[in-house]
Amino acid sequence: MNYDDYLDLYKTKTFESMSLYFRAREIFPGGVSHNIRFFKPYPFFTLKSSGKFLHDVDGNKYLDFWNGHWALILGHSPPIITKKLRKQLKKGTLFGTTNKASLKLGWEINKAIPSAENIRFCSTGSEATMYAIRLARSATRKRVIAKVEGGWHGFNTNLLQSVNYPYEVDEGLGLIEDEGHFVESLQFNDLERSLKVLEAIKDDLAAIIVEPVMGGAGCILPQKGYLQGLQEFAQKNGSLFILDEIVTGFRFSYGAAMDNFKLSPDLFTLGKIIGGGLPIGAVCGRKEIMKLADATIEGDKSTYCSIGGGTFSANPLTMKAGFNTLKVLKNNHNIYEKINTLGEISRTGLSRLFSELNIDAQVTGIGSLFMVHFLNENVRSINNALDAALSNKEMLHNYNLALIANHNIFFLPGKMGAFSNANNKKDVSKLLEATRNIFENFNNKKNGKK
Ligand SMILES: Cc1ncc(COP(=O)(O)O)c(C=O)c1O
Known part of the structure; x- marks a missing residue:
């Protein structure tokens, strides 16, 4: 089979989804409610999900490696x-008032990650990063935010640059345009170049914000010393170091990636996993900074940072889902051992397979996160977002579509995969077998074999 065959197969298997997608385009821009959920030729429509599977409206059942934007660790x-959640539904979904469930989740996060001295919940990661930089600007009375090229911190306006x-x-x-003057980009994993840029803006540098592992840009690991170098620069120069842990928080161990990488950010953001499958974001950090958001202290507006939280912040459903998810993770440490091992054997298994099949590829990742990149003459290894962007994206899309169409394995095309506690070693074998089958087919076709 070649790519066109997989495309045809996908279309015949997802007829109902295709017609829904045409209708969706009439009401939603691009037919979707999040840009990345579109993929060519059109996304299937999901009917239900359970365990490790997504079921679409056409009756297909997919082994899911997207896991709800990597949020669904269980x-x-x-x-x-x-x-x-069923129990909570009977008691109410949104109180719009303070509640005890939020305290339980808040204290649990604080116990697991002591640097979360104070926390403000909100409903999305985008809000959390927006609040984090507003707090940083308030604490430092400086304006410029440095982020890395390709760094994704959600759709908040301030950070929607060099993505x-x-x-x-x-x-x-x-x-x-004027807002853009207050955001500077750095090259991930090039400390020398990053420090040069930072040096030039240090007098007005409010914060550096960075993901410990670049997620949306391609599952890219920091090189030794890079993040530490950024942190040191920020903290030496009266600026804040913000870690965006929305993907990495509670992903690799019971805590945050700052522990794995030995970092101590002034502020950090959480999301995804801590919501237990419901909407959440959280900005956390040093009390001294977070207390700027304390609206109960009387004073004028010049000493206070208005960060809010939102209508749905700390709603009891999310709080219960989040708290109980953390409880499961805390009481079953073998979950991390298991999913990190699945990540490891997938990365080594795929790498071996690609080299055996003479496919020029690199598999990146850490813990339970992993991603395939196809290399070309311009990109020989993946060290930053630019490398990932200039790698062979077309081949990646074709591979992902072939997995969906012929093997019922779902990665959101072009995005990294994540393991959850619902997975086991058989899923890795399934992925490896499917990958072998796809590339042997592609190769046979190239060599003129049927
Ligand atoms: C690192 C990072 N920060 C922030 C966000 C934004 O979170 P949300 O989609 O909940 O607004 C994301 C979303 O994927 C993310 O990966």
Whole structure:
């Protein structure tokens, strides 16, 4: 089979999804409610999910490696969580007032990550990073935020810069040029170059914000010393170091990646896993900084940072789902051992397979996160977002579509995969077999074999 065959197969298997997608385009821009959920030729429509599977409206069942934007560390709808949610549904979904469930989640996060001296919950990661930089600007009375090229911190306006290749071009309409002057980009994993940029802006540098492992840009690990170098620079120069742990928080161990990488950020953000499958974001950090958001202290507006939280912040459903997810993770440390091992054997298994099949590829990742990149003459290894952007993206899309169409294995095309507690070693074998089958087919076709 070649790519066109997989495309045809996908279309015949997802007829109902195709017609829904045409209708969706009439009501939603691009037919979706999150840009990345579109993939060519059109996304299938999901009917339900459970464990490690997504079921679409056409009756297909996919082994899911996307896991709800990598949020579902226990898999889809784990009964232990849905049971708690059913109980909470009877008591109320949104109180719009303070509640005890939020305290439980808050203190649990604080116990697991002591640097979360204070926490403010909100409903998305985008809000959390927006609040983090507003707090940083308040604490330092400086304006410029440095982020890395390709770094993804959600759709908040301030950080919607140098996200997609080509990085020097604006991300689109609606962004005011003047605002752009207060965001500077750094090259991930090039400390020398990053420090040069930082040196030039240090007098007005409020914060550096960075993901410990670049997620959306391609599952890219920091080189030894890079993050520490950024942190040291920020903290020496009266600026804040912000870690965006929205993907990495509680992903590799019971705590945050700052422990794995020996970092001590002034502020950090969490999201995804701590919501237990429901919407969440959180900005956390040093009390001294976070207390700027204390609106109960009387004074004028010049000493206070208004960060809010939002209508749905700390709603009891999310709080219960999040708290109970953390409880499961805390009481079952073997979950991390298991999913990190699955990540490891996938990375080594795929790497071996690609070299055996003479496919020029690199598999990146850490713990339970992993991603395949196809290399070309321009990109020989993946060290930053630019490398990932200039790698062979077309081949990656074709591979991902072939997995969906012929093997019922779902990665959101072009994005990294994540293991959840619902997975086991058989899933890795399935992925390896499917990958072998796809590339042997591609190769046979290239060599003129049927
Ligand atoms: C590192 C990082 N920060 C922030 C966000 C934004 O979170 P949300 O989609 O909940 O707004 C994401 C989302 O994927 C993310 O990966």
